[in-house]
Amino acid sequence: MDSILRAAGDLLDTELSDPIDLGGSRRSTVVRCRTASGGSVIVKAFSGEPEGLRSFASEAAGLSLRLAGPELIAVDAAVPLLVLEDLGDAPTLADLLLGDDPKAAATGLLAWARGLGRLAAGSVPKRADLARLRARYDKGVPSWEDEPWIERNFADLLALLDQTSVAVPKGLAGELAEIGAVGAEYLAFTPGDTCPDNNLLTQDGLRLIDFEAACFQSVFLTAAYCRMPFSTCWCVFRLPTGLSEEIERAFRAEVVNAYPELAGGAVWQAGVRRAIAVWTVDATVALLPRTLEDGPLHPTRRPVPTRRQLLEHRWGMASTLEEFPALAATMRTLLRDVARGWETPPLQGYPAFSELGSDDLVQELCPSEPSPERTV
Known part of the structure; x- marks a missing residue:
């Protein structure tokens, strides 16, 4: 978790804190984080297994189309991870x-x-x-x-x-x-x-x-x-x-x-x-x-x-x-x-x-x- 927060913080050039685990899966870790300015973002980090790598490429590309989904704020293809807009706690x-x-x-x-x-x-x-x-x-x-x-x-x-x-x-x-x-x-x-x-x-x-x-x-x-x-x-x-x-x-x-x-x-x-x-x-x-x-x-x-x-x-x-x-x-x-x-x-x-x-x-x-x- 610390390495994920550091990588996402470096990507945004800000400190991230107070991670809340939102569930994720075997393929990914999804957390809500607090930014230094008091806002929040969603960080989604993917595993290095084939399904994790497939999921990263698909999600990064799909969100980059900007047809639907949360705003894609930043991408680190090396980790790999995404930083996304926080849509809050609306009911599913x-x-x-x-x-x-x-x-x-x-x-x-x-x-x-x-x-x-x-x-x-x-x-x-x-x-x-x-x-x-x-x-x-x-x-x-x-x-x-x-x-x-x-x-x-x-x-x-x-x-x-x-x-x-x-x-x-x-x-x-x-x-x-x-x-x-x-x-x-x-x-x-x-x-x-x-x-x-x-x-x-x-x-x-x-x-x-x-x-x-x-x-x-x-x-x-x-x-x-x-x-x-x-x-x-x-x-x-x-x-x-x-x-x-x-x-x-x-x-x-x-x-x-x-x-x-x-x-x-x-x-x-x-x-x-x-x-x-x-x-x-x-x-x-x-x-x-x-x-x-x-x-x-x-x-x-x-x-x-x-x-x-x-x-x-x-x-x-x-x-x-x-x-x-x-x-x-x-x-x-x-x-x-x-x-x-x-x-x-x-x-x-x-x-x-x-x-x-x-x-x-x-x-x-x-x-x-x-x-x-x-x-x-």
């Missing part, structure tokens, strides 16, 4: 969803969806800029845009099914290859980890944090976060009927400003459903080997689903992807032959909406907006 979207105010939670979800959609639409001309910035901060580890993670996950799934003696339907490998090309012609910028705890609801509106996986990717991969919901996150519960459609509509209404052809329902639905398949495989590969003993998805936050609950929920949704019959059959087999033995309670709804007595109240909380077809 996760705080609202796990709270008891349904109106605040619904409003937060809409702000999140609109914000991501505007960011995506506004970023489309900036892909070359991001590539140039990432080259400036490159540490020799490919970005997630250049990493074949989808194809690797598909190969890992086939191996995992074999290891667990789950019958692989004929044609699954071919379907996975088709799914892997999801929305390659509809790319946009994303911070990467757009989960509820990485979205601050400040007095000035939504502010995104955590750009460690910043890259350009298919807009459908982001849209799937609205429907699943939150494809790669720990804060996953069921949304009231109709609410996921509302937030997806809000995201899509912004994205069609960059890609008008996505106003067509058939193209949009096909893309999102493929993205659901991609993220379901991702979750299966990451979590199924760790379900021999069940456990919570987050070490400290409560309530939180368990690994088994999340997988059962994901498999149930993917089992309806009948345009990919081999994949849907695989999901049903996992539900029948694996999940049934878990005897896991079904995934519950978000606490913020637990007092809703009727789905009709969703319209009161989140009035329907014009559809993208009428917007364009």
